Amino acid sequence: MxxxxxxxxxxxxxxxxxxxxxxxxxxxxxxxxxxxxxxxxxxxxxxxxxxxxxxxxxxxxxxxAADDELAEAVLRVPLVLDAQRLATWTGTRQVTPEGLLPDPFLACAELGLPSPTRLHLLWVVAVNTGMLRISRGVATAGPLALSADLPHRAMLEFWDGVVMDVLDRADEGLxxxxxxxxxxxxxxxxxxxxxxxxxxxxxxxxxxxxxxxxxxxxxxxxxxxxxxxxxxxxxxxxxxxxxxxxxxxxxxxxxxxxxxxxxxxxxxxxEGHDAPTGAEVAVFADLGATELVDAIIKRSAAPSAVTVWLESRTPETAARELVRVASSGTAGQRGTVGTILEELGPEAETPLREALQEPSLWRYAASWLHIRDLPAPALAQEDRTWIAVDTLASLAQLGRTAEAIREFDALEPGEDLVRLVEEMAAADHPDTITVLDLLGSRHPDPTVAKSARKAAMKSRSR
Incomplete structure (x- = not known):
């Protein structure tokens, strides 16, 4: 902010x-x-x-709230009203070299303000928003004529500036x-x-x-x-x-x-955060699972769209749609589906249990069931390695290369990463070579990178 x-x-x-x-x-x-x-x-x-x-x-x-309601509300904000009073009271007046009123206590007394601190806040708002203009040591009326006739969008732009001025004062003791x-x-x-x-x-x-x-x-x-x-x-x-x-x-x-x-x-x-309106995410409720997953991958769907999508169907229905996408999809689609499935509880058990029959998905389904203390087949070390390869492939396909490297480093301590590379090379995964190439070209540890390049060459020869 x-x-x-x-x-x-x-x-x-x-x-x-x-x-x-x-x-x-x-x-x-x-x-x-x-x-x-x-x-x-x-x-x-x-x-x-x-x-x-x-x-x-x-x-x-x-x-x-509607723009017209918000615009009308701006004119009722006490701070805005006082900033208008201050601008009117100031009229044409000499200011200090710093662009401030020379006698803040006089202004406080005549305007009924509680302190020079409050006066300073109002002064900043009045000057920054254009109620007042300061030129050559003199404050005069600014270009902003604040009234109910101001277009709604212009009024909201004014309000946005007011709030930024207010929050900026936190550095000075708001x-x-x-x-x-x-x-x-x-x-x-x-x-x-x-x-x-x-x-x-x-x-x-x-x-x-x-x-x-x-x-x-x-x-x-x-x-x-x-x-x-x-x-x-x-x-x-x-x-x-x-x-x-x-x-x-x-x-x-x-x-x-x-x-x-x-x-x-x-x-x-x-600041780039996901803060949608209800109307913006409502359009995702009726999408099919494939459309939702693709929209997330393309970053045209905000994370909050997932919540709306899940709320529009039962957990079992949502899980079954998602499993269908993941079972025949790419690593990027599986990773995206896996993230969405984490939002579902035991109510989605049936479709996840059915997913144990899917060659590319059964390991994820088993892990999902285990986490929720539901009966599921145990995963061997080679299964966990397969999931690691799939996870890195998913992140790479989603354009999150740096995150893939960090995820890899978190799997094993230091020297064990070379052993992990060798285990990945033996994994029966369609993206094994892609992942090894990624590690060989992007991993910062020369030993790990060299091991990955050698493993990729051997995998290709096989």
């Missing part, structure tokens, strides 16, 4: 899955939504730049709480994932756990923070309400306003 002092993208949540398991007091819908958001995938690409390690998070679909400011982006994204709102106690617990992990806080600091954070968060939520982002739900829990949902989604999309 826009700057918030947090160094970890939207969520600083490399530990998210573990933290979710510890949020015992969180309502069930929070656990489900955050686990969905934790279904992060690394951005693909084979370079070593920092952007290529960025997590792409998948958020549940949301329903946005809420008065350094900890809340530091975790503001992840808090808003978590609230985005749970439309019904979260209790203040749950928000406090999440911030404390995230802060302890991200900042490696000492016990004494955590004890002090545990005592002060509830009050600090209450103040922060009040400010966010003033900014038009937060409101109480029917149950009294803080939640994003319709304007807040729209603005947070804009930020998530800017």
């Amino acid at each position: 826009a700057k918030s002092g947090n160094t970890g993208n939207v969520f600083d949540l490399g530990e998210l899955r573990r933290l979710v398991g510890e949020l015992g007091a969180a309502p069930g819908e929070l656990r489900a939504a955050v686990l969905d958001a934790a279904g992060a995938t690394e951005a693909d690409g084979d370079c070593d730049c920092s952007d290529c390690g960025t997590e792409v998070l998948s958020f549940p679909p949301v329903e946005l 809420t008065g709480s350094a900890v809340v400011d530091d975790h503001l982006a992840e808090m808003l994204a978590t609230m985005y994932a749970v439309s019904d709102g979260l209790s203040a106690a749950t928000l406090v617990k999440g911030i404390l756990q995230s802060h302890e992990v991200a900042c490696q806080a000492r016990p004494t600091e955590m004890r002090a923070l545990s005592a002060s954070l509830p009050g600090e968060l209450d103040t922060a939520l009040t400010l966010l309400g003033y900014c038009g982002l937060i409101e109480p739900s029917e149950a009294g829990r803080p939640r994003l306003t319709p304007l807040g949902v729209w603005a947070v989604r804009q930020d998530l999309i800017r």
